[in-house]
Amino acid sequence: MDISHTEENYLKAIFKISERDGKPASTNAISTEMETTAASVTDMVKRLSDKTLIHYERYRGVTLTGQGEQIATHLIRKHRLWEVFLVDKLHFSWDEVHEIAEQLEHIKSQSLVERLDEYLGFPKFDPHGDPIPDSNGNFAVRKQILLSELKPGERGEVVGVQDHTTAFLQYLDRMELALGTQVEVLEYFEYDESMRVLANNGREQVLSKKVCQNLFIQKH
Amino acid sequence: MDISHTEENYLKAIFKISERDGKPASTNAISTEMETTAASVTDMVKRLSDKTLIHYERYRGVTLTGQGEQIATHLIRKHRLWEVFLVDKLHFSWDEVHEIAEQLEHIKSQSLVERLDEYLGFPKFDPHGDPIPDSNGNFAVRKQILLSELKPGERGEVVGVQDHTTAFLQYLDRMELALGTQVEVLEYFEYDESMRVLANNGREQVLSKKVCQNLFIQKH
DNA sequence: AAATAATTTTAAGCCAACCTAAAATAGTAT
DNA sequence: ATACTATTTTAGGTTGGCTTAAAATTATTT
Structure with missing residues (x-):
């Protein structure tokens, strides 16, 4: 099964929202996050549900399945590793890297991520101090x-x-x-x-x- | 005007074919290169023509406009720079990098390319010995x-x-x-x-x- | 509980990128 | 020049991702 760039972004948005709000992501919340309409979200949410990447019941909001969450955390892992690369190696400033990492996070290659991680010295936090999940999706916690x-x-x-x-x-x-x-x-x-x-x-x-x-x- | 990943790949294919054959790229040649059907190519070719990225006359094949060629050479530049990165910095072998670079070449950020180029020491050739065009699209020639x-x-x-x-x-x-x-x-x-x-x-x-x-x- | 407001879904349709099958054109051989 | 073949285009249709407008459902207020 392959998953599009767009679908990945929806999963990431859903992850982010449910983390922030501590409850299922509503259609509206997703539409705001994705800068699209509620109707588009409903549309996509059905597709993601068919692919068993999310749990969805009409009017009830959505949560990620294990599979969906794995994709989302892996995206975050890639995003943050690339941000470290851009700042540490290419000397971008921390306010310039988000957009570029937003694109780089969609590059598909398991070995690439692992080699990049090693090349960067297995960083645990990105240039903004956000934790970089390991390949199992576990985030370092810090009080x-x-x-x-x-x-x-x-x-x-x-x-x-x-x-x-x-x-x-x-x-x-x-x-x-x-x-x-x-x-x-x-x-x-x-x-x-x-x-x-x-x-x-x-x-x-x-x-x-x-x-x-x-x-x-x-x-x- | 923005240009999709797919459109970029068509332009690259057209560039490659006309370079190789020294004549306009035929619909069939493009469909082979893009692993799609001739009908799809005709379809796309019309869109690219509307965007003035190629010259197209029915049954006559296509050539790139200045604009189209600029995009194509810039893609090749990015592709080859990323290949150097993957081999020199992440220690991939030269037979592993093509597919990954195929994705990385679509990352859109002017400053990223220029910084990457600098970081890599302004290489003139990629790991396979293919020339890396400069930002104006000029290739080093070698006898x-x-x-x-x-x-x-x-x-x-x-x-x-x-x-x-x-x-x-x-x-x-x-x-x-x-x-x-x-x-x-x-x-x-x-x-x-x-x-x-x-x-x-x-x-x-x-x-x-x-x-x-x-x-x-x-x-x- | 009923009325109103907010949210969500459905309906209908658009566009990019693809497909197959049929028609049109170009190229080649007789 | 005609017939045949290969190539290209058109026609018609699919899917993903999007839209607006209307309908359905849920939440809130009175």
Whole structure:
């Protein structure tokens, strides 16, 4: 059985949505994620169901079958490995790689993925700090919290971003808040829920609520 | 205007055929190359003509327009650069890379190609000795001849293959006739048009007519 | 519980890319 | 020039993935 580029993208969307919402993916949620209409989704969902890649009952939303989930996690694995390649080897910046990886993730070759993984040194996280699943679809877990959850006096390391937009990533570049940066919360302002933060590069700056709620920190 | 994966493959096929035959690509030739029917080709050829990617007149065969040729050579450029990547960086053997590169060549990102080129050290030839066009579509030319054209006593360097099949490439591996091997023709047998050849690795062996007609040599 | 709103599905149809079978054209041989 | 053959095109139809508009179902409000 072969599966199209488009079908793969639907599976990935369904995976993403059910992970985020912790429940079956609704037709509407999928149509939003895929930037298409609800009718198109219903259409596709029937096909994916015929191929036993998802469980589907009318009006009930969809979940991935084992098979479907395997395809989805493998896509994510490929996407994130390629992102590492683009950043580490080709020196793209972390805000430029998503679209290209979106294409590269559809390349079909088992040995390619495994060799790429090895070539990159078996990375466990991509350039945005997102975990790279192993070939069985298992994600590394990390006890990370949002910077906004840190109390004054507490310290941690920047390990990931929740918001993947170019705007946010470029903002972080400007603020020199790369992954791996050690930070300490100096002060919390109730007024606008911002924080004064000291980074290990010596920079001390105030970060907005929005920024704090989009930065993942590993506490220590 | 955007162009599909399939359309790109047609353009590449047309380029290849007109290069090989030195005349417009016939519907039948294209259908053979694309492993499809003549009717499908006629269908597609009309669309490509509407997009001004080819010149087409019924029953007259097709040729690429400037635009079409640019797309075709750019595909070949990407294909061959990716082959170099797969062999040089991921250590695939030269008989394993074609299919994967066939997919990778469709990745759309100008900066990706240029960075890859740089990363690979601006290679001029791919792992099979085929020239890699520059970003303007210009191919390096090399005065190469077939081994079968060499006379006893003459020497040269193995620089490419005409036959790209796995069988031939693996045969060359066994015979230790990699690209770059220096060879000298010791003896020619009229009986079966085979040759006794001495390689710079000290190996002396008899190569069949078929082998000699599929190995490109740069004479010296 | 009934009415209203939101979501989802169905219906009907479009386009790209394919197919088979039949018709048209071109090329070749007599 | 005619007949035959090979090639190419047309005609008509399929499938995947998409659309809009209408109908059906579910969820929410009163």
